[in-house]
Amino acid sequence: MTRPPDFLVGLSDSLKGRLVSHAAGVVFVAVALAGFALSFEANAPAESAQERHLESYLELNGVDFGDPLDRALFRESLDRFYPGQAARNDSLLQAIDDARVRRWSGPGLRRGDTNRGFSPALLPEIAWQFAQFLLVYILALLGIYFGAERLGLYRFVKWKQGRESYLGESIRIVREYRHARANSRVRFPKGAVALDILKALGKGILTTLFFSPAYVIAYALKTSVDTSSLPFMILLALVSNGVLIQASNRFFELLVAEDRKGYVRTATVKNLHTSYEWNAKEGVPVRVLYRISQNLGPHVLRHLYENARFQFIPAMKELGSFLVTGLVIIEMALNIQGRLSYNLLQQILFGRYDVACVIIFSIFLAVKGTEVFVDTWHDFERRRYGF
Amino acid sequence: MKPFEISIAQDGRPLIAVAGYPVAEGVLTILFGESGIGKSLSALAVAGLVEPAELTISVDRESYAHYLARGDVREYRASGFFVFQEPSSHLNPLMTLRRQLNEGSLARATNEPDVIRRLWQGNEQEAASILDVYPKPYRPSGGEKQRVLAAMAFKKMSLLRPGSSGFFVFDEPTASLDNRLRDEFIDLLVDYLPQAPAAVLLITHDYSIVARLTRRHARLSGKVAFKEMYLVRGKQEVRDFEPREYLGWVSSLKPLGPGTVPAEFALRVASGMRVLSRSYRFVRKEGDANAATLTVYKGRMTYLKGGSGLGKTTVLKTIMGLFEPEKMVVEIGGRRFTRENRRKDWSRSVWGRKMTMVFQHADEALNQRALVRDVFGGLPGFESSERNMLDALAKLFDAEAEGSFLNRPVYTLSGGQKQRLNLVRSMILQTEILLLDEPLSGLDLKASAKVIHLLEQQLARGSAILVVSHNEDIFDALTRPEDVYLLEGHKEGP
């Protein structure tokens, strides 16, 4: 029976250290969030005092908070008694409205009700929402990983080709036409210029799209598309908030940095291919942009790609965290019922901070899980390459 | 091929302007000159390996694009090879050395076993174990990586067809090799010369090569050319270098410092130091069973030798308190230091006060973004007035050290100027003990002579100097035999 390679046996010391650090972080955050939740529970009696304070406004003779005129007069009175505190006065009016709603909505919504706050019965619902969140997150993260590498590679090859931008090219064509026109009759190359301008416009629109916050795109499409569907959410997470652009930019910069390193010159003097023309005999095949596994053959790009890919792995932690931020924003901003982040927003806005802490902890675990996975993967690669 | 006229500028600032850059087919040209003067960049330009986007280059008054398009230049590139200066950064860390040695056109070469056997001096097993590793900063050693790059060049040389011409450049190929390996490399290069109808350029600061070539390979006198590149009013010039000049200068060197052994020592290091899982001992000669205590006397210079990659720099850094040892006993100016001492003990009483160290690589040791005047900032006991700074620089810079020199960014200085600045910074501290790691690195003969004169002045002042250098010819002559130690080291078990 063959012995497995050394790098697969056991964990390296550095990975063990990191895992201990991650575990300590989980415990630390769990304790901190529990403390946060309990401190708001401890303030519950103070909230009752606030309730009584609000009740006193509701008991005022001659003020009907359902009547717009009475509300306006009450608001003006507050501004007279508390001038320059518009925010405070607005908040008080909102709190009074809230207390009115609770008063007329039955005992189930009253603060201090034993059914409020966290209970184990909420766990299955939160777990299901978390599972859905995780599914979207993992699929989007995979998409970003592969998309970033391919886009970064594409940008790098274009950069090595040394071609100017579309706008720059169209300006050059116009200049050449002017110069040529001076000597002979030539037609204005409308088609070429128009095509370049269209390409530049398209690139600009795509860049704007990739950088737009998700809620801007989603609201723009809300009436045409079901913005709460899973595929739409995955697509939105991929293309919005600048995540894909930043990830591909990171990969591109890694390739550029590797290109400056000495081993590339050594590879050059060993007569490896150095052309970056698409599909040329000694150039770069277009299939590198869509194949999962790469075989770049005897080309210096192979050296660059392997090194950039190796260094890109730890960057996935940061990108994962940013993607989670994006997903949370998407779910909250689009008010998607039954989703984890929307649930979190509800709990915060209704003051159920203990439930909110449980949800925050679950989101934290998603990020932490990514970090553990990436650290393990990176460690595996490091040991494979003798680090 | 013939000597080239090369000019290179960056953002309008001229970097290189040399007529007669020495390249000749069928000739091994040894090119000396101060570090940073443009020897390597010129060679890269001739070999067609410079990135034209950032520099304005012309070769033989042709634009670089035209030069690269020439058929003969494409031939040099296809058939030639370039062994670059820093082996660590010129090997892919994610590919085994064996794969890199057999990549591209090298896959067709069949002389690998012979080359490996010569460069590893018959120890093919050791070579095999190294070739299967992924190169990292500290493994294999710098010398081993350099040998791998040299092996690539020799493999490429073996592929040269009759009638084709290649351009082979070896840029500082012996910097990380000890003397035995350096001599083996020279012998191997000389053996390959007749079969290679190529122009071979060897760029180096290692003047000991002169001794090897003139003594062992005198028959090659017509096939070997010694040249030196130097700066004259901001432009580079190339002249013939006389080996006798160097040999004569070395033979005129005398030991520095007083003949009698002083009663007082400044530094004492016990054998048995253990750091980074390696154990070190000092001996008087190779194979000596008795370990010695390294002693550096006031007013005397002690020379510590050892094989390449053994850990001489590590030992110096440990003596300096920069590494935490597992075991160490050092006496510095009468005070005892062991592994129990904390960083603050060194910081308060040793660094810049009792003892200082000059590091090998001036590019790393100096702040490249600082101005020359800033290099003197923060030094204890040194008042950084303009007068004081110019006086300090005058020790090694002559007429260069005028007022405007102080306002030059360090990165604009040549490698040799940086190394001299590196030395000046430490010497003005006037510490009791000076540790020098390759003090002549990157310097030409003239500058080396100045440094040696400065060392003499330091010794006369009563300083104690401990030096590590691979310039054995020079330091063996400058040091008395009783002040020479050999470092031995071995790896400790887990």
Add this chain to the structure above:
Amino acid sequence: MWCAGIGCLFLWDEIFLNAPAFDRVRAALFNTLVSGAGAVFLSLVLGWASGAAFFLLEQRRARYSFALLSLVANAIRSLPQVVLVLVGYVLLNQLILAEIIRSETAQLAWVTVTVSVAVFLEVSDTIRSRLEYFRSLEFIDAMLCCGISESRIIHREILWRNSREHLLHKLIALFGVAIFLQCSVDFIVSVGLSTNVSLSNVPLTLGSLLASVDSKQDILALSNLFSDPAYITEIVVRHLQGVSAAFCIVFTLVCFFMIANGYARSRRLNGP
């Protein structure tokens, strides 16, 4: 380019947008930019201090202090930035209700501090990586051996002389992140549950402006372009408040991303 774009937008709004709405757009943009700049400045201070602290604690082998600082930093790093900012808004709400924070300026300052706490670790990581890089060279050791103090080496020689450009690049990029976070959370909080429950009434920013009913309707109107591309003329004339707010956000993010990238490339900041 950014100034030109915003200038053109203002010119257009001056002609086609009603005065009160234009005032709101201007105020929102001003508040957002000031808050973003403040967050960047605070991040620099916090990041510089924490980055240097990490390095020194490691150098001096102060294991327990280093472990504690790492624990806190890793916890902050693993919590999504939007959640941290949201928690900040919750605390802001409590402070407003308790009348500790009253003025709009103080509220904006609180938001600025919250955003900086969420993002300062990026500056800290940049500083740590620069210090680690120089530690791997002989740079630090050579200066220590000459008796130069550690704090001078770290702050003046490494961070100020050798890392200014890296830090500036990071801060430019961070400005975009700060704007993004602030606008997103403002939007979320302002949209709320579309009921009469509201978290707080912070000063107007681009995010809260975008979340107002009329702006949302302006953005919703964009979907008409699919069925009627000619509707673009209505979009840029009739639905300007929302479109202006959205344009300011997206255009600022794109521009600062490109500025950061261009700066990094011009200074060759990729890699050490």
